[in-house]
Amino acid sequence: MERVTEPPAPNPLLEVRDLTLRFGGVTALDGVGFAVRHGELFAVIGPNGAGKTSIFNCLNGVYRPQQGTITLDGRSLVGRAPADIAAMGVARTFQNLGLFGHLTLVENLMLGRHHLMRTGFFAGMFWWGRAKREEITHRAAVEEIIELLELEPYRRMPAGLLPYGVAKRAELGRALAMEPRLLLLDEPVAGMNLEETEDTARYLLEVRRELGLAMILVEHDMSLVMDLADRVLALDFGVAIATGEPSEIQHDPQVIEAYLGGAA
Numbered sequence: 385m386e387r388v389t390e391p392p393a394p395n396p397l398l399e400v401r402d403l404t405l406r407f408g409g410v411t412a413l414d415g416v417g418f419a420v421r422h423g424e425l426f427a428v429i430g431p432n433g434a435g436k437t438s439i440f441n442c443l444n445g446v447y448r449p450q451q452g453t454i455t456l457d458g459r460s461l462v463g464r465a466p467a468d469i470a471a472m473g474v475a476r477t478f479q480n481l482g483l484f485g486h487l488t489l490v491e492n493l494m495l496g497r498h499h500l501m502r503t504g505f506f507a508g509m510f511w512w513g514r515a516k517r518e519e520i521t522h523r524a525a526v527e528e529i530i531e532l533l534e535l536e537p538y539r540r541m542p543a544g545l546l547p548y549g550v551a552k553r554a555e556l557g558r559a560l561a562m563e564p565r566l567l568l569l570d571e572p573v574a575g576m577n578l579e580e581t582e583d584t585a586r587y588l589l590e591v592r593r594e595l596g597l598a599m600i601l602v603e604h605d606m607s608l609v610m611d612l613a614d615r616v617l618a619l620d621f622g623v624a625i626a627t628g629e630p631s632e633i634q635h636d637p638q639v640i641e642a643y644l645g646g647a648a
């Protein structure tokens with residue numbers, strides 16, 4: 385299997401080099417390197433077990449790689465706790481929803497902004513005016529996201545009662561409420577029907593257009609990846625086998641072999 389390494393990109397937002405992660409005898413990631421540019425929609429593809437989720441877990445501090453470097457605007461992420469990495473601007477949506485079912489959609493989005501809030505509960509008791517002003521600012525930011533994702537009709541509904549496609553969109557909203565610099569999208573259309581998938585594609589394009597946010601997409605739906613991504617990294621058995629624009633990746637012999645080999 386031939387390994388690819390990208391030539392260094394000028395001023396990338398995220399730079400990953402030589403990332404290696406092992407679980408006992410299993411090498412989940414084997415010297416993986418790639419860079420994500422500011423505002424780029426970057427996709428990671430690969431057959432089951434290729435290492436896609438492991439990359440996300442290394443990026444957000446859930447797993448600590450044995451080797452390699454990860455930098456966000458030049459600052460190292462390796463060894464930091466997930467909460468610190470989130471505070472540095474890396475947000476993630478989950479394959480299984482990460483919403484609080486008994487809280488309303490607005491409350492879930494407000495929670496997404498928690499780390500941006502300066503006034504804690506006790507300070508709020510003494511500095512009531514400041515806390516109130518802060519809440520108004522955060523409310524306004526949340527309302528902008530609700531408008532961007534066309535979630536107005538569901539504002540006061542408990543998240544647990546939202547239809548599936550809407551709940552996934554609400555989760556995207558919660559991640560956006562964190563005002564991230566890099567958004568990790570973990571299978572955003574898993575379990576969706578065609579209409580919901582098309583809607584999600586539209587919202588993701590809208591988010592990129594409106595917010596210019598860099599995103600990494602892990603997704604099994606190849607047509608979505610090929611439609612949305614600026615560039616794609618293909619993994620197989622933890623090794624980066626190709627990086628390039630969707631049209632190049634689609635015709636890459638190693639990528640075709642990885643997928644067809646898996647299906648045979």
Ligand SMILES: Nc1ncnc2c1ncn2[C@@H]1O[C@H](COP(=O)(O)OP(=O)(O)OP(=O)(O)O)[C@@H](O)[C@H]1O
Pocket residue numbers: 407410411412430431432433434435436437438439
């Ligand atoms: N916590 C863990 N303990 C042991 N092995 C693990 C662990 N997490 C992942 N692995 C192994 O690492 C390899 C990569 O797994 P990973 O979940 O990253 O792949 P994936 O590409 O996300 O797969 P899928 O598309 O099925 O979600 C697999 O062989 C998997 O069994």
